[in-house]
Amino acid sequence: MATKKTRPAKSKPATMTVVKNPAEYQALIAPSFTASSVSAQENGTEFVLIFAAGKPMTNIKTGITDGMKNEAVCTITASPQSVKDFAMFLALQIKKYEEAYGVIDTPYLRRIGSAHGNQAKKTG
Numbered sequence: 464m465a466t467k468k469t470r471p472a473k474s475k476p477a478t479m480t481v482v483k484n485p486a487e488y489q490a491l492i493a494p495s496f497t498a499s500s501v502s503a504q505e506n507g508t509e510f511v512l513i514f515a516a517g518k519p520m521t522n523i524k525t526g527i528t529d530g531m532k533n534e535a536v537c538t539i540t541a542s543p544q545s546v547k548d549f550a551m552f553l554a555l556q557i558k559k560y561e562e563a564y565g566v567i568d569t570p571y572l573r574r575i576g577s578a579h580g581n582q583a584k585k586t587g
């Protein structure tokens with residue numbers, strides 16, 4: 464199977480709003496999670512987004528860490544309307560990101576692209 468070549472990401476400085484008077488602001492106090500995968504379930508009236516990350520697993524008898532387990536780190540329950548708004552917002556943010564840095568490629572996107580006879584869109 465041929466490996467698809469991608470162009471290196473364009474180097475562009477990140478944009479950030481700089482606070483003009485830091486004394487008038489405080490840091491946002493909210494839980495922070497790191498996740499490497501997300502899945503969703505729905506029951507007709509709400510969606511549950513399940514964010515997960517790999518956790519190292521250690522053999523109890525030997526003490527050797529030789530495997531990983533994907534474990535949930537947080538869940539978010541929201542209405543279908545909120546999830547759709549969030550999906551549209553993310554799609555716009557991803558479009559802007561890819562215009563600046565290049566196409567994001569993942570094994571999942573390659574799987575669903577090949578299942579639908581599509582290939583990832585190239586930039587440039």
